[in-house]
Amino acid sequence: MNITITENLKRPDPAALASTLEALAARFGNRLITSQAVREQHAHTTTWLPTQPPDGVVMAQETADIQDVVRICAKHRVPVIAFGTGTSLEGQVNAPAGGISIDLRDMNKVLEVHAEDLDCVIEPGITRKALNEHLRDQGLFFPIDPGADASLGGMASTRASGTNAVRYGTMRDNVLALKVVRADGEIITTGTRAKKSSAGYDLTHLFVGAEGTLGIISEITLRLRGIPETIAAAACSFTTLGGACQAVILAIQTGIPLARIELLNTEQVKACNAYSKLTLPETPLLLLEFHGTALEVGEQSKNFGEIAKECGGGDFTWTTKPEDRTKLWQARHDAYWSVKALRPGAGIGVVATDVCVPISRLADCVTETEADLKRLNLISPIVGHVGDGNFHCSLICDVNDADEMGRGEEFMHRLVERAQAMGGTCTGEHGIGQGKQKYLKAELGSEALDAMRALKRAFDPDNIFNPGKIVPAA
Template sequence: MNNNQKRPEPAALATTIEALAARFGNRLVTSQAVREQHGHTTTWLPNQPPDAVVMAQETADIQDVVRICAANGVPVIAFGTGTSLEGQVNAAAGGVCIDLRDMNRILEVHAEDLDCVIQPGVTRKALNENLRDQGLFFPIDPGADASLGGMASTRASGTNAVRYGTMRDNVLALKVVRGDGEIIKTGTRAKKSSAGYDLTHLFVGAEGTLGIISELTIKLRGIPDTIAAASCSFATVAGACQATILAVQTGIPLARIELLNEAQVRCCNAYSKLTLPETPLLLLEFHGSEAEVAEQSKNFREIALECGGGDFTWTTRPEDRTKLWQARHDAYWSVKSLRPGSDVAATDVCVPISRLAECVTETEEDLARMNLVAPIVGHVGDGNFHCSMLCDRNDAEEVARAEAFMHRLVERAQAMGGTCTGEHGIGQGKQKYLKAELGVEALDAMRAIKLAMDPQNIFNPGKILPAR
């Protein structure tokens, strides 16, 4: 098996498109503009559009696309909302993209069991809007209004992960279309099981390389009685990281704790019309009863003062909380607005929390030395942080510096016992780092799984696994 599969033969592709047109009519789209929209969106990797796009509306549609493509050896790429950052939806070998946005039904809500069953095109905002009247919410928040199927496929996490975990911790079961078009059921609604291999978590994070998710059963949580948002300024990034470490170690049940370095605070102030002190900043959120939230805020403030923290403000007003967190979620766009016309190369790493301050500080030193602009934000309760680097793609020298910086960043994280990606995934962008991180034996095991589950290599070829 060659993971970097060649494009299908023209005759096979033509046969495939003809069969899809007969089955789907005007739900098969081959226009250049639509195909390019279904290549990458928020990544700076080159656009690799599919040869055709099918708008799926039900599981049977996915099954039929897979069967037709498998019969002709044509690749199949699943598409949710296109917010992935490492080229996961690029059609590296051409083929057919299955757009799942119309598979957006919430099939069952079991409020008493705190779970629900949904189609893969449901977005997190739409789900939470639907659940609000029942006093429930789905906590995983990667920032973008991503589809839940895409979030499962990339093992997404985000700002709430420090308390509620990642997609890995919140998916109970899946239904997946395999290479022959049949359905695999990976689990049940039970909160735990010892029945067989853990197929659910094999597909969570597989980036569509082993099959296509057609249904998800996910955990829900009760909306907290009181939610407070807070901000706390620090003189140094090291002080902010130390406060985070102490807060986690002392057991404060933080719902969110986000680091913005000085450069990122300036961007957020300018883009979101805020007046935050332009020094390293922690944004926090506390969940619980009114008394619990007040106690959590008090305890964190004491820790922050020990670590050189300055201004500490907190609020329970929904409009204030929304404004603060919207500014955090708009961090990517705030950086992009600094230099219109430049691209933003967003990358992330994750290290053990004890090495976080060291890793962030050395990364800032690298940026200054290499004359690069890359504000830093981080889900620091997990040791995960992101650099949003501005780069003129037409400036070869700047591109070279940017690539060297990202390489050094990953090597630094891995040397500290961390990973090349905490939540963006591997896709195409970080394939070259897997061998150093996991070893040849682990890659061989992954290749064996890929070969067993997808012997024709039609599911999203050219992703995750580096070429031999």
């Protein structure tokens, strides 16, 4: 799989790039890094997309740093790519036209916490785990959990989701306001701490999910939640994948307030057992978690147990011990690494891809996907945040085997087409980046793409913000 730099993504003029690097060096000193190793780290991707490093990396420490980088780069029309922790999966941090990467990891402060209002104001470089550690003593937490310890700025930029989305929503639902550095280096404030507003265009949600193509987030106001009185988790095995999916559908339709419900197919359970030293039955599995009072959690678990039994589920035991819950969910979060360990060796690559369908089509989509894998003789364990119809395939292929790679590409193309034909989307949470641009027209239509291009031109007329991402060239 190759990404080619299209004509409108020519690298900056060498003289313009040299002037940019000179100006950045004068402003930032040793916080401008141009070594090959560091530049490659800032384009690292865990997919099959090629690494396309920037020409330099600036370590930002405050909003003024972002503004100055943008102003200097804009003057010479040099691309600017925001970098959080580098956990994105569709090439979002690549620099196909070169340019400057702004590393935001040092902008990691919690600026304000308003416990009584259940919100906080943060810098974009803080990670979700660090934020929750800061909030824990106040009885609060931020619920969005994509698995990786991603930066909150990156999570906002990719409209991240995760295991808790079925109850708490995605980043779209939990970002109240942003401060964004625009293409002239000035700052846009998109909202306030109020829980709702009818004041003007919804700029906040325009930038959430924009993958850094319209501006660079410098401050985020987030919605928080109270830590539940009781948290209970369990694993429930099923005789068939279809039965597990049907249990999810029935649980959602009957209104059981699930906090987390994750699907692992048989191949993924085997991988997790081997990698995380677990002894789960090697059949389709649901991992569950409920939040609430002790009475509520007990009632919810009883109701789900009845549904699971009807759908071919076995017995399961709930646990409220933090250490047991952590072990169970860590195994889920380590799914990618467990898959990678299934087939070690040089040239073996893993690409994580996702789709999302209406909940009523979940069982059909997952079972047809498994059948496709068998037909194509491919290995791709399946995991999913199935409470909202989203699931992931971790396809393992030998990148040096042209035939196997061809079958892998066919599989991923058919996966997206299948989801879209069922009224779903080519990506529920990984985003578009470079990897899924070719599917947007079929999903949204050419008119929608034209509208996106018009927005891009309005906010970024010189195409300096993360060029080559999301919207394909006309």
